[in-house]
Amino acid sequence: MTNLHKPLLIKLLALTFFMFAFSFALIPLYNVFCKVTGLNGKMDERHPLTYTPRYKTANSDIPSRLVTVEFVVNLNQQLPFLFQAEHTALQVIPGELTISSYYVKNLTNKKIIIQAIPSISPGIVAKYLKKLECFCFGKQALKPGEEMRLPLRFWLEPEFPHDVHRMTLSYTLFDVTEL
């Protein structure tokens, strides 16, 4: 290689390595972007949060309205578990603390560690849903045949968009024993 090409070659190789690194940097960028904007149904899962009852926003006189929150449960890859929500749907006043729970039972004869992953639809309301307590914050280990009641306490921010009257909170249960 002559000296003619060396400086250019170094620049082009640097660009190549930069783009390879950039592809990995896209992962945290994507997660931060989604959490900040609340896109893609991702929630800010920082906890513990503190709850202060707040029914009115500064610039809204509407004291209360009802939002229907639907609870959906899924089992990933035919996980042999019983997984049920206490309520299929609840009428929720934005600003008010709501308490619900889920029931889960291990139908296998093995000890299985589970992790629930939430998803919210429409994704845009994810940033207005705040969880005080959620089983999805951690993993649960269930012995063979063991059953468990999983708590959920959440509220919707009073700034919850006025054109959304119905939202879905879905939990998918994953087997993370080997993860």
Added chain:
Amino acid sequence: MSYATHLQSTHDEHAHGPAHGITRWIFTTNHKDIGTLYLWFSFSMFLIGGAMAMLIRAELFKPGLQFFEPGFFNQLTTMHGLIMIFGAVMPGFVGLANWMIPMMIGAPDMALPRMNNWSFWLLPFAFTLLLGTIFMKGPAPDFGWTAYAPLSTIYGPKSTDFFIFSIHLMGLSSIMGAINIIATILNLRAPGMTLMKMPIFVWTWLITAFLLIAVMPVLAGVVTMMLMDRNFGTSFFNAAGGGDPVLYQHVFWFFGHPEVYIMILPSFGIMSEIIPTFSRKKLFGYTSMVYATSSIALLSFLVWAHHMFTTGIPLVGEIFFMFVTMLIAVPTGVKIFNWVATMFRGALSFETPMLFATAFLVLFTMGGFSGLMLAMVPADYQYHDTYFVVAHFHYVLVPGAIFGIIAAIYYWLPKWTGHLYSETLGKIHFWLSAISINVLFFPMHFLGLAGMPRRIPDYALEFADFNRIASIGGFVFGASQFLFLYIVIKTIRGGEKAPDKVWEGAHGLEWTLSSPPPYHSFSAPPKVH
């Protein structure tokens, strides 16, 4: 532009001629030899990928399962896509770049000849890894060429790891090829050959090479994440571990959309050489061609999510990606306008390269229009993952990329071999290809609009007629390519002697060299005025 043509006399062919036997091809550092290797490799992959397409069309000839299990059908569609993209189209363009760029800019060879040898010889190994999976126990990759997670991670067959390493090798090969092309263009131009005097083919390849360097590492990154998810317990795309499968699509299409321009920009360059030659006019709007190509390349980084409108991205995102996608129609329209304006009131003649170029112009524009239809979010919800998408990307890739390569081969084959090809046979090849390709792909628009999903081995009865028509077109198109092979071999072996300037209206340094050109193109740089 005019060129000094007194140079061949200084050339000593006996001292620098090629080595003999197989070692000539294994150890070669000559840009013409490597270009030839690339082109033959590309053609053999075109036949293998084409054979898979024939099997797919045979299965779809009538409803019901005829020949294959659905699992094998999925492997066929996956392999067909991967082989055609990474094996046929991309190496085909790199082969043309190797042959033509040094001759067009007045360079003796490529800038980094040994790396050039390596970037070619990685490819046979990469494709042995990929094609080998068909013969392994268990299924070959069966998740589509896009390899979406979790189909390729949690559900991927064992052979997926071979797929990943073959993608790594192809990426290395493409990146090294691109570095070489950039170094050649930026450092080895003849005196007087300023950037804005370069042939458009060289320009489009310069931009393509930068696209390759920008996105092939991203593809390497995303398949590396896939490898880690599969084997090292990470959770990039696994929701259970905090990852996100939709993220795979974002990173993949960040590579994937510039990739589609990698497969078409060199073809734009070829058209910009062929159309002026057979119109016997200068290219209309040279400067605007350069800027249009650059704008297409830059915009290609801002449109990736139009492949993902139905994944639930928010409305504001859909609107952004819809408008930016439609914006690409502006520079593309500039290019189409310039080609038509070049032909307008030109002294046109329709030799085989020009026939393919004209077909490119018409059919690529149609593919572009169906792309605009797909860019519209509300319409895309209807078209997504149907045969309409298959029709769209085959219209831009086959009459776009493939016709571009075929036109370039007819255009420069007399220069490469020193023999004229048979114009009659070339025209027969053109008409067979151009008619059969429309019989093959046009009915797919109707199938898609009627709701036939893609990547499905069986279909509802109402789709039977159009599928049968498409299959017949496919078989004719496939068979016609053997005529092309015959024409090329016949021309290499002999034929009427080609003059140095093969085409009356041609301009460019390559036509100042003898036909066939000396083994080392310009040992002393020509003067460009």
